[in-house]
Structure formats: C-alpha cells, structure tokens
Amino acid sequence: MERRQQLDTADSPGRPIRSRTSNACDGCKKRKVKCDGNQPCSYCARRQRPHTCKYTAPSRIRQRRSRSVAAAPSPAGNARGPSPLHPEERRGTGSHGRDAATPSPPLSSHGRPRRSSAMMESAEDDTEVPREARLLCDAQGKLIFIGDCAPLSFFQSVRQLVNSRVGQTAFAPETSRYSVLENAPSSQQISAAPPDPPDVRAAHVSSHVASYVSATSGMLDLFDNEPRLTDNLVLWANLRDKPRNLTSAINYLILAIGCQTDDEPTSQVYFEYAKAQAFASLSDSLGVETVQAFVLVTVYMLCSCQINSSFLVFGVSVRAAYSIGVHRTEVNARFGPEIHRQRDRLWKSLRVIDLFLSTSMGRPPATSDVDCTVPYRHSSPDNDGGSDGGTFDLLNASVQILLITEGIVLEIFSRKRVSLQRTDGISLRLRQWSADWLRRLSDVVSQPCRHPRHEVAGACQVLSSYYYAVMLVSRPFLMYEVFRRLGDGPANTMASGKSKLADACIDAASLMVDPIIDLIKQGALDGRRPIIVSWLFAASLVLGLGLLSGFGRTLENHTQMSIQALEHFARTDAHARQYSLIAQSLLTTALEHLEKRELQQRLKRTETSSQLFGLIPQGGSRRTTIAASPVHQRHHQSSVLSPTGTTDSPFSALPSDRPPFLLHNHHQNMAARLSDMDSPAYLGLNDSLAVQDGTFWNMYQGTNEGDALNLFPLLDSGGAIDLAHYL
Structure with missing residues (x-):
C-alpha cells in the first residue's frame, strides 16, 4: 500500500518531469x-x-545517404542487422588495452554532431565493409565457418566480383574442387598410434632440430636455445627404454616437425605416437609441458594443411595455459628468472599461433589480453630486441604486429562501415611498428648469408605479417576502387583518400612478394610455411585485382612472382598448390580483360580516324577487318577445341625450363588445367542451406586422394555479395 502511494505521488501533476541530459x-x-x-x-x-x-562524445554519426544509394538499397545489407561490437570495443579499448580512442566529432548545444566541412569530406570517404563470412562444407559434409577477414572469404568476394563484372568464365564452377581448408586423411596415413615408442636415430637428431627451429622461427619459442635442446634430445634418443611421458611426447613432436618435409612417413609415425601420449596425459596434473605438447601438435597440423583440426586442438593448450597462470607475469616470476622468461615466451607463442589462426579463419581468438600482464615489449629493438643480449627477438616483433592485426579485425571488420578517420589510428600503430622493426628485419632478409638460416626465415615471416596487416586495413577501399573501375560509370582520375588506400594495399602486396621470391631464388626459404603461404595467397589476389582493374600493367610481373612463390611451396603444401591455381586463373582473366578492353579502345579510335583517309572499305567495319587478319585468325584458332575435346597447349613449342605460369598467353590452357576442380561451397550467413538428397554427402566417399585432395562440394544457394551500395 505504501508502495502504491509512492508511485501515485511520483506520477502526480505537481511533481516535475525528470529531464535527461544530452550526454552522460x-x-x-x-x-x-x-x-x-x-x-x-x-x-x-x-x-x-x-x-x-x-x-566522451558519441562515436557513431548517423550520416545521410545519397539519393542514389537510398533508391537502391543493398539486399545483403538489409538482411543483416548491425553487427555486434566486440566486448573490448564496448569498453572503449583495443584488444590489448594499449590503443588510444578515436577522436570524436564536436557536439552542438543540443548534443548533436556538427556538420562541418571536414565531416562532410569524411562522410564521402566512408566505405562499406563487405560482410564476407561464409559457411564451407568440408569433404565429410560438415559445415565450417570462415569469417570476414579470412583470405578464403576474400577469395570468394573476388570470385563473385570478377564473375559479375568481367565474365562468368573467370572462376568457373570447376575451379576449386580441392579443399582449401583441410586435407582428407590419406589411406596411407596411420590410423592408430604405434603401441611402442618409435625408434630414433641419434645421428639425425641434430638436423631435425635445426629444421624444427627454422620452421618455427618467429612463431614459437618454447625452449631455451638450440644447442641445449639438441644435446637433450641426443641424450634422450640414446636411451634404450624411453619413458612414456610428456617429455618423450614433446621430443617426438620436435622431431616430427623437423623431418616433416624430408621424411614424411617417419614424421607421421612420430606425430601419431606423441599425439596419443599427449591426450593420455590430460588425466594427470597440468603443467608447462602440457601446453608445450599441444602447441606442437597444433603446429604440426598447421604444416600438414589441417588448419581446422589445429584450431580445435589449440583450444586445449590455451585452456591448459590459463589453468597454470602462464598469462600472468607475476605468477611466472615466482619460478625464478629462467622459468619466468620461458613461461612468458610460452604465452607470447600462444598469442602468435592464436592470432594467426583467428585471422586466417576469421574466427574469434582463444586468448585475450584482458587479464594478461605479460609484456610484449620486454626490451627495445635498439639493444637487439631481446633480453638475451645479442639475439634478434623475432617473437616480440611477431606478436606485436599480430596484435595490431587483431585491432584491425576488431575496428574494421566488426563494423559495417569504415572511414579514413578510423584508419588513421591504425596507420599510426603500423608506422610505430615499422620504425621499431622494419629496417632490422629488412637487413636480415636482404643479406641472408650473414645471418642464421632460421633467423632469415623468421624475419621473412614477420615481414609478411606486417605487409598483410597493411593489406587488411586497406582491403575494403581496394574493393571499392575495383568495383568502381570495373563499373560502367565514368572514370574518375582524381586521387582520393580511398584510392590512396587502395594503392597502399597493392603496394603492400608487391613488397611482400619481393623478399619472398628473392629468398627462394637463393635457397634460403624452403620447407612448410603456413603463415607465409596464407598471406601470400591474399597478396596474389590483391595483385590480380589490381592488374584487372587497371592499376598498372607492371603488376603482371609481381602477380607472376607470387604464383612462382606459391608453386615453390606447393611441393610440400597442398594449400599452396590450390592457391597457385586460383592465382593463375585470376591472372589469366585479368590479361584477357585488359587485351579486350585495349582492343575496344583501339576500335573506337580507328573508327573515328578512318574517315580521314578511307582506311576501312565502305560497307565494312574495323571489326570485320580485324577478324579477317591473320593474327586474329591464329589467336582464334588457338582457342578452338581439338577433336579430343581439349585445347591445344600453348607451351608445346616453348622451352621446358620456363614455368607455364610465367607465360603471358596461356589463357586458353587454363580451363584444361583447372578442369579437375570444382567450386567451393560458400554460403552467405543470411542464406538458407539447400536441401540435398541422402546421397549428396557421400559423393566423394571412396575416391582416392589424387582425385579429390579434399574439397567442399558446391552448395549453390547464393551467397553473393551485392556491392551496389558502394556506388
């Protein structure tokens, strides 16, 4: 009763109405x-x-769309609501709590943003961020999520854009039957772990450890130093009866990663035994060795092109690390200076692997810096970047650039629109990282003979991550420019903020390819490099798009170099093999499109100038004259199918030492080279899954690995991105 009286009193006319302030x-x-x-x-x-x-003023500004955009809204954009912000963004900080907030616009007396001239220019420079997330179907019929920032989602957006603007034959349905996510288990692979510890030859331990250190440089740092690690493994390999514990499992995993390229059967035996021992140890008490074992299992799976399985296994190592407090440096300090450093660097290694997995697959990371106190700037690069006095600390450089990449994903790809003002803060962090590390890393890569092999490979990997971060932040602006240039509207030759960022995206891709191809030619970069291959694939797509949309014919050379690098890694990497085929298809389409466009432009000029001297006979046309020319006839005949149903290869009369992808006129042969592939099963997140019959998921059962290395059967239920709202 008293409560009712209070409510009546509050609602009485005599009480003033509560006012709300414009800004709290x-x-x-x-x-x-x-x-x-x-x-x-x-x-x-x-x-x-x-x-x-x-x-703090409201950061989001409601801007009035132009009439042309309002008249034709994007179906894809209307189907989706506003994307939820990451919890870190709602707190006003970045993922690692080190980034300054973006400046807010001034407010008027009514709390509304003032429509200044600078703000109007910023509104014109806003760019939509394509929602590129997909559901992919693997070889077993399971749906796999691939997020917006993943290179695979970027590839699908490129494919749809090229097919809609250039031609349907650019990426035909038979161009991607192999899995770009994970390899199906081979019939030759061991189905069960060996019951007894496999034999280890002590004479091979040193070379395997060196290969392991080279493969994980800039990505992992789990042990003190290479000489001590080699000595410990030699002593362990000489034991007649090896213990069945986590230490032996870690040793087997090190050897498995080290011999994965040169002796894959032995590597597989080591890995299966070590993995079984690692999972069997989960019932015991957790420790640093548990984290190390599952991190090494993750790395081995990454190098085996089992990226989705590695994503799952990595979660075990992260939870184990949280369980023992590796993410808190004050906890690590209780174990003494040496163990303190080892545990801190173990956490940094976890962050590097995690951020690569989350960025390459477009998924939320498993680790976070919300409750982390491990410093990522233990010492400045002026004293060689490490606390061990003289060693170039690639792990710090790697984790710092990947933290910036994480911020890019949160600030760019979690929003529906991105402005030049928002990219300013990101570019500042990238410039700071460049000032700290770029010169030193470039010196290592440019002079590989003066540095250890593993340091050169790690520096190249870190540099690739830096260039990929630049490509990632400018990718939406490149897509906008490509769409505008391939459209039917008039060409705009004036440079804008968007075009500058698009140029930066292409420049970063070119700069990434240069050191990689140089190291390959010098024999300093071999083995399995999952991080480099993933970023290199994105760079090849960027370069192909730049060439296609008229950013310069000089990009053809860099596109060919990226394909050459992918072909080099394709010797041991199945993903690189498919990425190379995709890049070749895009290069072929770009060259055909440029030749066609140049021919059309020349036809227009000739038809105008022919009236001066009667160059074209009356009743004829320039088109019929060109069609009757011997050059055009030879070009036409080369594209005609032979009686066997295949195109005549343009490489038959060429030197065998020249790879096919370095030839300019291999367009007609590309369809035949890609005929054994089928398009990936990409589904837009707002699309319904097509209903298939009971035999659909079994269509690839019983096929051998050579016929279907592992692909996603096509689910043709849409998934197209409508880019009309870019206009």
Whole structure:
C-alpha cells in the first residue's frame, strides 16, 4: 500500500518531469545510472572520484545517404542487422588495452554532431565493409565457418566480383574442387598410434632440430636455445627404454616437425605416437609441458594443411595455459628468472599461433589480453630486441604486429562501415611498428648469408605479417576502387583518400612478394610455411585485382612472382598448390580483360580516324577487318577445341625450363588445367542451406586422394555479395 502511494505521488501533476541530459559521463554510462551532466557529475562527486568523471562524445554519426544509394538499397545489407561490437570495443579499448580512442566529432548545444566541412569530406570517404563470412562444407559434409577477414572469404568476394563484372568464365564452377581448408586423411596415413615408442636415430637428431627451429622461427619459442635442446634430445634418443611421458611426447613432436618435409612417413609415425601420449596425459596434473605438447601438435597440423583440426586442438593448450597462470607475469616470476622468461615466451607463442589462426579463419581468438600482464615489449629493438643480449627477438616483433592485426579485425571488420578517420589510428600503430622493426628485419632478409638460416626465415615471416596487416586495413577501399573501375560509370582520375588506400594495399602486396621470391631464388626459404603461404595467397589476389582493374600493367610481373612463390611451396603444401591455381586463373582473366578492353579502345579510335583517309572499305567495319587478319585468325584458332575435346597447349613449342605460369598467353590452357576442380561451397550467413538428397554427402566417399585432395562440394544457394551500395 505504501508502495502504491509512492508511485501515485511520483506520477502526480505537481511533481516535475525528470529531464535527461544530452550526454552522460563515461562512468554513468558504464554503470547505467542517471547523470546530471555536470563536471564533475553528482554521482562521481558522491563517490569521491571527481577525477574519473570524463565525457566522451558519441562515436557513431548517423550520416545521410545519397539519393542514389537510398533508391537502391543493398539486399545483403538489409538482411543483416548491425553487427555486434566486440566486448573490448564496448569498453572503449583495443584488444590489448594499449590503443588510444578515436577522436570524436564536436557536439552542438543540443548534443548533436556538427556538420562541418571536414565531416562532410569524411562522410564521402566512408566505405562499406563487405560482410564476407561464409559457411564451407568440408569433404565429410560438415559445415565450417570462415569469417570476414579470412583470405578464403576474400577469395570468394573476388570470385563473385570478377564473375559479375568481367565474365562468368573467370572462376568457373570447376575451379576449386580441392579443399582449401583441410586435407582428407590419406589411406596411407596411420590410423592408430604405434603401441611402442618409435625408434630414433641419434645421428639425425641434430638436423631435425635445426629444421624444427627454422620452421618455427618467429612463431614459437618454447625452449631455451638450440644447442641445449639438441644435446637433450641426443641424450634422450640414446636411451634404450624411453619413458612414456610428456617429455618423450614433446621430443617426438620436435622431431616430427623437423623431418616433416624430408621424411614424411617417419614424421607421421612420430606425430601419431606423441599425439596419443599427449591426450593420455590430460588425466594427470597440468603443467608447462602440457601446453608445450599441444602447441606442437597444433603446429604440426598447421604444416600438414589441417588448419581446422589445429584450431580445435589449440583450444586445449590455451585452456591448459590459463589453468597454470602462464598469462600472468607475476605468477611466472615466482619460478625464478629462467622459468619466468620461458613461461612468458610460452604465452607470447600462444598469442602468435592464436592470432594467426583467428585471422586466417576469421574466427574469434582463444586468448585475450584482458587479464594478461605479460609484456610484449620486454626490451627495445635498439639493444637487439631481446633480453638475451645479442639475439634478434623475432617473437616480440611477431606478436606485436599480430596484435595490431587483431585491432584491425576488431575496428574494421566488426563494423559495417569504415572511414579514413578510423584508419588513421591504425596507420599510426603500423608506422610505430615499422620504425621499431622494419629496417632490422629488412637487413636480415636482404643479406641472408650473414645471418642464421632460421633467423632469415623468421624475419621473412614477420615481414609478411606486417605487409598483410597493411593489406587488411586497406582491403575494403581496394574493393571499392575495383568495383568502381570495373563499373560502367565514368572514370574518375582524381586521387582520393580511398584510392590512396587502395594503392597502399597493392603496394603492400608487391613488397611482400619481393623478399619472398628473392629468398627462394637463393635457397634460403624452403620447407612448410603456413603463415607465409596464407598471406601470400591474399597478396596474389590483391595483385590480380589490381592488374584487372587497371592499376598498372607492371603488376603482371609481381602477380607472376607470387604464383612462382606459391608453386615453390606447393611441393610440400597442398594449400599452396590450390592457391597457385586460383592465382593463375585470376591472372589469366585479368590479361584477357585488359587485351579486350585495349582492343575496344583501339576500335573506337580507328573508327573515328578512318574517315580521314578511307582506311576501312565502305560497307565494312574495323571489326570485320580485324577478324579477317591473320593474327586474329591464329589467336582464334588457338582457342578452338581439338577433336579430343581439349585445347591445344600453348607451351608445346616453348622451352621446358620456363614455368607455364610465367607465360603471358596461356589463357586458353587454363580451363584444361583447372578442369579437375570444382567450386567451393560458400554460403552467405543470411542464406538458407539447400536441401540435398541422402546421397549428396557421400559423393566423394571412396575416391582416392589424387582425385579429390579434399574439397567442399558446391552448395549453390547464393551467397553473393551485392556491392551496389558502394556506388
């Protein structure tokens, strides 16, 4: 009864209506309490914390769309609601809590943003971020999620854009039957772990450890140093009866990664035994060895092109690391200086692997810096970047650039629109990283004979991550420019902020390819490099798009170089093999499109100038004259199918030492080279899954590995991205 009287009194006409302030302080917003808008507000003053009372203007500005865009809204954009922000963004900080907030626009007296001229220019420079997430179907019929920032999603957007703007034959349905996610288990692979510990030859331990260190440089740092690791493994290999514990499992995993390229059957035996021992140890107490074992299992699967399985196994190592407090440096310090450093670097290694997996697959990371106190800048690069006095600390450089990449994913790809103002903060962090590391890394890569082999490979990998971060932040602007240039509207020759970022994306791809191809030619970069291969694939797509959309014919050379590098890694990497075929198809399409466009432009000029001297006979046309020319007839005949149903190869009369992908006129042969592939099963997240019959998922059962290395059967239920709202 008393409560009812209070409510009646509150609603009585004599009581004034509560007014709401136009802007509340950050503390009141966070606690969802009433704020009076004063400085400091009454709430902060009552809590005796007036220094924390700060006001932040609303960051999102509702901008009026142009009439042309409003008249033709994007179906894809209307089907989706606003994407939820990452929890770190709602707190106003980046993923690692080190980034400054983006400056907010000034407010008017009514709390609304002022429409200044600078703001109008910023509105024109806003660019939609394509929602490129997909559901892919693997060889077993399981749906796999691939997020917006993944290179595979970028490939599908490129494929749809090229097919819609250039031609349907660019990426035909038979161009991607192999799995670009994971290899199907081979019939030759061992189905069960060996019951007894496999034999290890002590004479091979040293070379295997060197290969392991080279393969994991810049990605992992789990042990003190290579000489001590080699000595420990030699002593262990000489034991007649090896113990069945995590230490032996870790040793087998090191050897498995080290001999994966040169002796894959032996590597597989080591891996199967070590993996079984690692999972069997989960019932025991967890420790650092548990984390190390599952991290090494993850790396081996990554090098075996089992990226989705590695993503799953990696979660075990992360949870084990959290369980023993590796993410807190004050906890690690209790074990003494040596163990403190080892545990800190174990956490950094986890962050590197995690951020690569999450970025390459477009999935949320398993680790976070919310409760992390491990420093990523233990020492400055001026004293060689490491705390061990003289060793170039590639792990710090790698984790720092991947943290910036994580911020790019949160600030760019978690939003529906991106502005030049938002890219300014990211570019500042990239410039700071470049000032700290780029010169030193470039010196290592440019002079491989003066540095250890593993250091050269690690520096190249870190450099590739840096260039990929630049490509990632500028990729939406490149897609906008490509769509505009391939459209039917008039060409705009004026340079804008968007075009500059598009150029930066292409430049970063070119700069990534240069050191990789140089090291390959010098024999300093071999083995399995999953990080380099993934970023190199994205660079080949960027270069192919740039060539296709008229950013310069000089990009043809860099596109060919990227294909050459992918072909080099394709000797041991099945993903690189398919990526190379995709890049070749895009290069072929780009060259055909440029030749066709140049021919059309020449026809227009000739028809105008022919009236001066009667160059074309009356009643004829320039087109019929060209069609009757011997050059055109030879070009036409080369594209005609032979009686056997295949195209005549343009490589038959050429030197065998020249790879086919370095030839300019191999367009007609590309369809035959890609005829054994089928398109990937990409589904837009707002599309319904097509209903298949009971035999659909079994269509690839019983096929051998050579026929279907592992692909996703096509689910033709749409998934196209409507880029009309870019206009």
